[in-house]
Amino acid sequence: MRPQDILMPVTAGLCCKPGGFHIDPVRPVERAVITHGHSDHARPGHGAVLATQETLDMMRLRYGDNFARATQAVRYGEEIRLGDVRIKFHPAGHVLGSAQVAVTCKDTCIVASGDYKDATDPTCAPFEVVPCDVFITEATFGLPVFRHGNAADEVKKLLASVALFPERAHLLGAYSLGKAQRVIALLREEGYDAPVYLHGAMEKITHYYESRGVALGALRPVMGVKKADLAGTITLAPPSATSDIWTRRFPDPVTAFASGWMRVRARARQRGVELPLVISDHADWDGLTATIEATGAGEVWVTHGQEDALVHWCKARGLAARPLDLVGYGDEEESEVVAADEAEA
Numbered sequence: 001m002r003p004q005d006i007l008m009p010v011t012a013g014l015c016c017k018p019g020g021f022h023i024d025p026v027r028p029v030e031r032a033v034i035t036h037g038h039s040d041h042a043r044p045g046h047g048a049v050l051a052t053q054e055t056l057d058m059m060r061l062r063y064g065d066n067f068a069r070a071t072q073a074v075r076y077g078e079e080i081r082l083g084d085v086r087i088k089f090h091p092a093g094h095v096l097g098s099a100q101v102a103v104t105c106k107d108t109c110i111v112a113s114g115d116y117k118d119a120t121d122p123t124c125a126p127f128e129v130v131p132c133d134v135f136i137t138e139a140t141f142g143l144p145v146f147r148h149g150n151a152a153d154e155v156k157k158l159l160a161s162v163a164l165f166p167e168r169a170h171l172l173g174a175y176s177l178g179k180a181q182r183v184i185a186l187l188r189e190e191g192y193d194a195p196v197y198l199h200g201a202m203e204k205i206t207h208y209y210e211s212r213g214v215a216l217g218a219l220r221p222v223m224g225v226k227k228a229d230l231a232g233t234i235t236l237a238p239p240s241a242t243s244d245i246w247t248r249r250f251p252d253p254v255t256a257f258a259s260g261w262m263r264v265r266a267r268a269r270q271r272g273v274e275l276p277l278v279i280s281d282h283a284d285w286d287g288l289t290a291t292i293e294a295t296g297a298g299e300v301w302v303t304h305g306q307e308d309a310l311v312h313w314c315k316a317r318g319l320a321a322r323p324l325d326l327v328g329y330g331d332e333e334e335s336e337v338v339a340a341d342e343a344e345a
């Protein structure tokens with residue numbers, strides 16, 4: 001069976017005709033298999049949704065109880081039959097509950113990895129290499145210039161700055177699902193045990209992480225805390241909040257931003273980021289290429305991001321490769337908008 005008869009890109013997303021489902025559909029469909037909770041992958045309005053328990057819970061937190069007509073929680077490693085195919089979820093290492101979806105039809109296996117990273121993350125299950133015939137990879141950081149380095153070293157820079165400027169507040173922009181919790185966990189691993197303050201938009205999802213057994217230490221809402229009391233503290237906020245009038249509540253804040261894009265100095269300057277921290281929940285160039293090799297796939301489909309260089313890299317190694325040209329998937333960090341009711345928190 002040809003791989004394109006098993007999975008093919010359509011306007012709604014990646015369609016599995018023999019299985020009767022779409023993966024991470026961007027439009028409402030009858031049956032959706034969802035890789036993780038970020039809003040460009042997990043959208044409301046589908047008939048049935050199959051996802052990990054964590055992804056389902058995150059969708060419920062964001063969209064309310066009626067985000068789908070029916071849901072089915074799938075565990076990592078559990079095999080499910082859908083129509084003429086079998087699917088299996090494997091950890092993607094991207095955020096809590098994130099999964100790669102292996103779709104097998106007869107003896108052809110395609111792995112749709114969603115977003116993934118091979119770097120360590122204390123807040124989610126580690127990425128698992130899944131041998132397959134066709135590997136579908138993201139390419140958010142699909143250029144050789146992107147090398148993320150060690151996230152712990154970036155967190156040390158933040159702590160050094162806090163020690164250097166005890167009279168200033170540190171305001172760290174971090175995407176509220178995944179990145180924020182990972183940064184807090186990394187701070188704890190470095191021995192930082194003071195309370196970490198949270199913007200209101202971060203509270204629900206962060207407490208959800210705690211409820212799933214991710215230890216994050218003392219957390220406090222920043223709302224209602226006196227300006228002077230925020231000197232020498234660290235507050236996490238959605239990236240968009242770190243550049244608006246909301247920041248006036250902090251004493252002379254040092255603005256930091258945790259993102260893979262911080263490797264690009266112009267981006268940091270553009271956003272007025274004083275302390276750029278290169279911390280990403282996506283694989284960097286080395287991670288992408290090492291993962292492609294490790295899967296043993298003879299064919300690679302590249303999606304949302306910078307496809308060209310990765311397609312070229314694959315072809316130079318004798319692998320069949322093509323961009324998928326799926327639309328509707330963004331860069332979650334650039335697109336996070338704080339809801340009006342959360343903005344004042």
Ligand SMILES: [Zn+2]
Pocket residue numbers: 036038094115332
């Ligand atoms: Zn994502």
Ligand SMILES: [Zn+2]
Pocket residue numbers: 038040041114115304329330332
């Ligand atoms: Zn994505």
